Amino acid sequence: xxxxxxxxxxxxxxxxxxxxxxxxxxxxxxxxxxxxxxxxxxxxxxxxxxxxxxxxxxxxxxxxxxxxxxxxxxxxxxxxxxxxxxxxxxxxxxxxxxxxxxxxxxxxxxxxxxxxxxxxxxxxxxxxxxxxxxxxxx
Amino acid sequence: xxxxxxxxxxxxxxxxxxxxxxxxxxxxxxxxxxxxxxxxxxxxxxxxxxxxxxxxxxxxxxxxxxxxxxxxxxxxxxxxxxxxxxxxxxxxxxxxxxxxxxxxxxxxxxxxxxxxxxxxxxxxxxxxxxxxxxxxxx
Amino acid sequence: xxxxxxxxxxxxxxxxxxxxxxxxxxxxxxxxxxxxxxxxxxxxxxxxxxxxxxxxxxxxxxxxxxxxxxxxxxxxxxxxxxxxxxxxxxxxxxxxxxxxxxxxxxxxxxxxxxxxxxxxxxxxxxxxxxxxxxxxxx
Numbered sequence: 001x002x003x004x005x006x007x008x009x010x011x012x013x014x015x016x017x018x019x020x021x022x023x024x025x026x027x028x029x030x031x032x033x034x035x036x037x038x039x040x041x042x043x044x045x046x047x048x049x050x051x052x053x054x055x056x057x058x059x060x061x062x063x064x065x066x067x068x069x070x071x072x073x074x075x076x077x078x079x080x081x082x083x084x085x086x087x088x089x090x091x092x093x094x095x096x097x098x099x100x101x102x103x104x105x106x107x108x109x110x111x112x113x114x115x116x117x118x119x120x121x122x123x124x125x126x127x128x129x130x131x132x133x134x135x136x137x138x
Numbered sequence: 139x140x141x142x143x144x145x146x147x148x149x150x151x152x153x154x155x156x157x158x159x160x161x162x163x164x165x166x167x168x169x170x171x172x173x174x175x176x177x178x179x180x181x182x183x184x185x186x187x188x189x190x191x192x193x194x195x196x197x198x199x200x201x202x203x204x205x206x207x208x209x210x211x212x213x214x215x216x217x218x219x220x221x222x223x224x225x226x227x228x229x230x231x232x233x234x235x236x237x238x239x240x241x242x243x244x245x246x247x248x249x250x251x252x253x254x255x256x257x258x259x260x261x262x263x264x265x266x267x268x269x270x271x272x273x274x275x276x
Numbered sequence: 277x278x279x280x281x282x283x284x285x286x287x288x289x290x291x292x293x294x295x296x297x298x299x300x301x302x303x304x305x306x307x308x309x310x311x312x313x314x315x316x317x318x319x320x321x322x323x324x325x326x327x328x329x330x331x332x333x334x335x336x337x338x339x340x341x342x343x344x345x346x347x348x349x350x351x352x353x354x355x356x357x358x359x360x361x362x363x364x365x366x367x368x369x370x371x372x373x374x375x376x377x378x379x380x381x382x383x384x385x386x387x388x389x390x391x392x393x394x395x396x397x398x399x400x401x402x403x404x405x406x407x408x409x410x411x412x413x414x
Contacts (some may be wrong), residue, residue, distance in 0.1 A: 005406070006407050006408070008406070103141055227395065
């Protein structure tokens with residue numbers, strides 16, 4: 001039966017919606033107060049959906065120990081407590097929106113899964129009213 | 139990469155499950171106490187999933203300012219605080235169930251999005267145990 | 277319009293990750309403390325998504341009264357308060373993971389729906405960080 005497993009991790013990070021190639025005024029016009037310094041914080045959730053093959057030492061759908069290690073190394077450790085526009089090289093020139101972060105995590109996590117597992121979706125939410133889903137290359 | 143953005147808005151409304159073309163008795167048999175006056179209330183959530191094209195003044199996946207304006211005008215303002223069976227012309231003869239509301243919102247929101255954006259899904263929940271998803275015309 | 281309805285029920289149950297055909301040591305190596313006695317508990321949620329046909333006495337998308345009866349008989353009553361590895365014959369030799377439980381519920385619920393309704397998905401979560409989705413035979 002086609003079955004997937006979804007694991008969610010959380011982190012707190014700061015960001016602002018500010019394009020460095022634009023003037024302060026143009027940023028303010030496009031994004032309002034969301035462009036201001038100091039940046040504002042979000043409790044992010046990142047939910048990763050994996051389609052298994054049997055794999056891992058315990059012959060489960062997905063090797064959860066491996067998945068948790070990947071999520072810690074690719075999501076929680078590099079992002080928790082950071083000011084994304086300043087501290088993450090991938091987001092100094094790209095706006096750190098939910099959708100950009102979902103695509104970034106997809107690209108980082110997919111190649112690290114064991115060959116039997118497939119990454120189906122990465123969902124990033126910044127608060128209970130907004131999330132982005134990335135389902136990978138078409 | 140195929141990416142969507144989902145925005146959720148909330149409102150409180152009253153409804154009852156009562157078909158005006160049926161007798162009180164037949165309504166009671168079909169719906170039990172849910173057919174009674176006075177109506178009962180729900181804290182509804184409406185989650186709208188949009189597939190972008192680049193668009194909007196800030197060149198984001200979805201023009202969130204535009205989406206929020208549409209959701210305010212089509213969902214929150216007309217529905218918040220209303221007795222749906224009595225106050226909403228669309229639901230005086232159609233039962234205001236989650237599924238009927240999801241279809242109604244889909245029809246209202248889809249034509250208002252900018253041409254590059256596609257409405258993928260409208261989800262309406264009336265409480266943590268029940269929601270309906272409408273994915274639009276087949 | 278293609279519309280689905282999703283109902284969620286909840287139950288509390290105990291389990292451990294322990295394969296009786298393995299030694300205690302091999303279980304401990306594979307699953308760590310999750311293999312230990314006494315078992316540990318989870319507040320499970322089971323969310324069932326049904327695509328309707330018109331049906332049921334009230335001519336709704338889905339006959340909710342029928343669906344709630346099936347969920348009570350197949351999910352809540354047999355699982356609530358149980359030690360899954362010991363009390364549920366289906367899980368004395370199969371690990372009671374979210375993914376195994378989602379597949380089990382799918383097989384039990386699908387044939388009991390009325391002919392116009394289709395079971396689209398069963399989601400089982402054991403806590404806010406982990407869930408499995410079963411979408412039925414390919």
